[in-house]
Amino acid sequence: MAMEMRLPVARKPLSERLGRDTKKHLVVPGDTITTDTGFMRGHGTYMGEEKLIASVAGSVERVNKLICVKALKTRYIGEVGDIVVGRITEVQQKRWKVETNSRLDSVLLLSSMNLPGGELRRRSAEDELAMRGFLQEGDLISAEVQAVFSDGAVSLHTRSLKYGKDVDLSCPARTRHGFAPSSTHLLTYPEAHISQLGQGVLVQVSPSLVKRQKTHFHDLPCGASVILGNNGFIWIYPTPEHKEEEAGGFIANLEPVSLADREVISRLRNCIISLVTQRMMLYDTSILYCYEASLPHQIKDILKPEIMEEIVMETRQRLLEQEG
Amino acid sequence: MASVTLSEAEKVYIVHGVQEDLRVDGRGCEDYRCVEVETDVVSNTSGSARVKLGHTDILVGVKAEMGTPKLEKPNEGYLEFFVDCSASATPEFEGRGGDDLGTEIANTLYRIFNNKSSVDLKTLCISPREHCWVLYVDVLLLECGGNLFDAISIAVKAALFNTRVRVLEDEEGSKDIELSDDPYDCIRLSVENVPCIVTLCKIGYRHVVDATLQEEACSLASLLVSVTSKGVVTCMRKVGKGSLDPESIFEMMETGKRVGKVLHASLQSVVHKEESLGPKRQKVGFLG
Numbered sequence: 084m085a086m087e088m089r090l091p092v093a094r095k096p097l098s099e100r101l102g103r104d105t106k107k108h109l110v111v112p113g114d115t116i117t118t119d120t121g122f123m124r125g126h127g128t129y130m131g132e133e134k135l136i137a138s139v140a141g142s143v144e145r146v147n148k149l150i151c152v153k154a155l156k157t158r159y160i161g162e163v164g165d166i167v168v169g170r171i172t173e174v175q176q177k178r179w180k181v182e183t184n185s186r187l188d189s190v191l192l193l194s195s196m197n198l199p200g201g202e203l204r205r206r207s208a209e210d211e212l213a214m215r216g217f218l219q220e221g222d223l224i225s226a227e228v229q230a231v232f233s234d235g236a237v238s239l240h241t242r243s244l245k246y247g248k249d250v251d252l253s254c255p256a257r258t259r260h261g262f263a264p265s266s267t268h269l270l271t272y273p274e275a276h277i278s279q280l281g282q283g284v285l286v287q288v289s290p291s292l293v294k295r296q297k298t299h300f301h302d303l304p305c306g307a308s309v310i311l312g313n314n315g316f317i318w319i320y321p322t323p324e325h326k327e328e329e330a331g332g333f334i335a336n337l338e339p340v341s342l343a344d345r346e347v348i349s350r351l352r353n354c355i356i357s358l359v360t361q362r363m364m365l366y367d368t369s370i371l372y373c374y375e376a377s378l379p380h381q382i383k384d385i386l387k388p389e390i391m392e393e394i395v396m397e398t399r400q401r402l403l404e405q406e407g
Numbered sequence: 408m409a410s411v412t413l414s415e416a417e418k419v420y421i422v423h424g425v426q427e428d429l430r431v432d433g434r435g436c437e438d439y440r441c442v443e444v445e446t447d448v449v450s451n452t453s454g455s456a457r458v459k460l461g462h463t464d465i466l467v468g469v470k471a472e473m474g475t476p477k478l479e480k481p482n483e484g485y486l487e488f489f490v491d492c493s494a495s496a497t498p499e500f501e502g503r504g505g506d507d508l509g510t511e512i513a514n515t516l517y518r519i520f521n522n523k524s525s526v527d528l529k530t531l532c533i534s535p536r537e538h539c540w541v542l543y544v545d546v547l548l549l550e551c552g553g554n555l556f557d558a559i560s561i562a563v564k565a566a567l568f569n570t571r572v573r574v575l576e577d578e579e580g581s582k583d584i585e586l587s588d589d590p591y592d593c594i595r596l597s598v599e600n601v602p603c604i605v606t607l608c609k610i611g612y613r614h615v616v617d618a619t620l621q622e623e624a625c626s627l628a629s630l631l632v633s634v635t636s637k638g639v640v641t642c643m644r645k646v647g648k649g650s651l652d653p654e655s656i657f658e659m660m661e662t663g664k665r666v667g668k669v670l671h672a673s674l675q676s677v678v679h680k681e682e683s684l685g686p687k688r689q690k691v692g693f694l695g
Contacts, residue, residue: 084437084616084666088673090681091443091459091691170412221412282420284431337416339423349433382433387441 085383092388110137110152117150125151159185159290159314161237165228166299168285168312169239171218177211179218181226183314184290187236191218191226195240197278223280225310225318241278280310281336283320284352288359290315294366301367305374306347311365317355319348350377353385354394361395368405373398410499411620418625422611430615430622437666439617442561444677446569448692453542454570458562461619462552465559467544467566471573474541476532484531484539488516489546490559496551505548512546512559515604519560519633519642524600526567531594533575538584540572553619556631560604561674568598568678602633602641603674605667607659609651614659616666630659634667636675 110116116128116135124130127139128150137143141154159167161183169181169189180188193206193214218224226239290313299311302322310318321344323336340348354373358365376397377385384390413421421431428435440461449455452468459465477485490512492505499505520526531540544566546559571593575584608618608626615622623629627649633642640660645651651659681688 084435084669086439086442086666086669086673088442088444088677090677091445093689093691170414172412222414223417280414281416283417284420285417337419339426340420342427342429345424345427345429346433349429349431352431353433383435383438386432 087387108143109141110143111140112138116143116152121148122150123148125149127152127154153291155291156289157291159183160235161185161189161228161231162313163228163230165313166225166310167228167237167239167314168223168225168280168310168316168318169314170316171220171222171224174215174218174220177206179214181224181239183237183239183312184287184316185235185237185314187234189228189237189239191224191239191241195229195238197241218279223285223318224278225280225312226278280318281320282340283318284348286317286319286352286355288315288317288355288365292359292362292365293317294364296366303351303367303371303374305351305371306344307351309351309367309370311367317365319351319355321348346382350374350382350385353377353382357385357391357395358398360391363395363399369398369402372401376401411624413621413624417621421622421625425610425613425615425622428613432619434617436613436615437662439666439670440619442558442673444561444565444674444681445691446565446678446681448690453572454566454568456562456565456569458558458565460552460554460558460561460617462550463554463558464548464550464552465555465562466547466549467559467562468547469566469570470543470545471540471570472543473533473538476536476539480528481536482532483528484541485528486520486526486542486544488513488520488544490516490548491546492548492551496548500548500551508555512556515556515631515644516544516546516559516563518644519602519604522641525602525635525641526600527597530596531572533584538575542567542570542572551620553621553623554606554617556604556606557617557670560602560633561670564598564601564603564674565678567596567601570596572596600635600637602635602639603667603670605632605634605663605670606630607632607663609647609649609655609659614655614662616662630656630663632660632663632667634664634671636668636671638664638668640664 114137116137118134120133122135124135127137127141128135129138135150137152139152139154141152144151144153167183169183171179172182172188173180177193179191181191183189193210196217226241228237229240230238232238293311293313293315302308306322308320308322321340351370351374354377355365355370358369358373363369373394376394380390385394424430425436443459444456446456448457449468453471454469455467457466476483490509492500492509494501531542533539544563546563574587574592574594576587605616606629607614607616608623608629610622610626618626626647628645628647628651630651631644631646632640634640643660
């Protein structure tokens with residue numbers, strides 16, 4: 084058994100990344116950004132005493148004549164098209180409330196949810212009563228942001244990735260490819276991407292550290308898959324053997340995961356945590372390089388401060404080499 | 408207690424992992440997370456300690472005040488415990504939400520110190536039947552990340568080790584009590600026999616040490632074992648709504664004794680190392 088006790092060590096300021104020419108202009112609330120009145124003010128700023136003052140702590144971004152301050156640590160702010168991983172907190176009348184690390188709970192309407200068996204029909208009263216059978220409190224889902232309400236609350240829907248476009252079942256005017264609803268039997272077309280998540284590990288990080296990419300679902304070559312939610316919830320799970328075509332995916336696979344897969348998943352989890360502690364952006368390449376850099380160490384040692392620094396330093400080097 | 412909600416599949420994953428001795432963060436069933444201990448963090452106390460165990464953050468302050476000895480133990484001082492679960496640890500502790508957990512932890516601390524050998528209370532006596540030192544041990548929960556009892560007991564032991572109580576001289580026959588002239592003349596408590604709590608959570612068919620919040624959500628029953636550095640069990644308590652059968656209780660107790668001895672050895676070496684660094688030690692405190 085392992086037991087390690089140590090004295091705390093003061094945090095060192097993160098050294099400047101090698102080869103950075105432009106220094107980030109960091110501000111805290113109340114700092115003057117500029118006294119030039121020719122700029123348009125964006126998010127995170129306000130005008131006071133003929134000066135542009137920052138209202139959040141973050142870095143200043145300038146696009147032509149627009150100045151805004153991007154906060155370094157903030158709750159998730161929803162944007163249409165983002166992939167998020169969320170946890171069901173409440174089951175309400177025709178919708179679920181989902182916790183996505185934003186200022187308000189997100190909403191998943193019953194009509195936005197894929198029915199098991201892939202049926203396409205109007206949701207009836209029986210569906211409403213059976214809602215808890217689909218998703219309960221505590222369940223994890225992966226979904227896409229459909230709309231953002233005026234108060235900032237986010238509306239989600241589950242997406243069909245097979246076809247590359249959303250299956251918005253509440254909107255009959257949209258055409259859907261190859262879906263010919265039949266009234267006599269269950270449709271057998273390949274099911275929409277299973278949105279309810281089965282066995283795996285959830286890691287919660289700050290949303291500002293997840294890099295925006297074309298796709299957020301990655302099957303890493305090391306043997307596990309990862310969903311990088313834009314809201315900072317990262318889901319690591321064993322790669323499914325084959326794309327299951329089961330009805331709706333509401334029956335989670337509860338068979339024991341093999342030890343080799345578990346080791347990969349635990350290692351990935353620790354690597355992600357070390358990247359986050361060192362404030363590095365998370366995307367598939369950085370996670371993969373960090374995983375490879377961590378291979379010589381034992382899984383539980385990755386979280387020790389000195390080994391964490393070493394691994395992330397190596398990852399940073401490799402990423403810079405790859406860029407330059 | 409702060410809790411997280413997990414989906415059924417996540418719980419199944421954790422339980423199967425424990426069966427195979429590989430937990431979510433790569434630890435084995437008997438491994439602790441990395442612990443950071445620092446003493447003498449609060450300047451206006453007689454002794455203090457801060458312990459960080461993963462996401463759990465505990466601050467303990469010990470203040471020595473003069474009081475009258477208890478009637479049944481006229482030659483001894485005593486300890487008073489108070490646990491404050493602050494709302495900054497978790498929103499559940501807002502208002503009076505943390506009081507229940509606080510009293511539960513305080514009562515556990517009273518129980519584990521309620522024997523002759525944990526702390527030599529006779530050193531706290533000033534004059535029999537009249538004056539004694541009362542050590543008020545205040546525990547503050549700053550952040551809750553699972554395994555509270557272990558972290559609190561480690562912090563209490565480190566704080567008691569750090570406690571320095573001024574020596575008082577009372578002249579024979581008179582009622583006057585004076586401080587000794589030397590400001591550095593202090594009584595130090597011997598913390599050799601102070602016990603530490605080891606929490607063993609039963610998950611599936613096995614038990615784990617130092618459970619995180621997610622693992623605690625998967626466990627129905629836990630056993631708190633209070634162990635001294637020599638491996639002597641001073642007190643045992645079961646928490647949780649599940650049941651434990653006698654064989655598993657015995658196994659968990661044996662694990663607790665084994666793990667407890669290693670825990671004490673590590674803590675001893677860390678606090679002695681910190682003391683040997685002397686006043687030159689760079690204090691990290693809360694802003695480091």
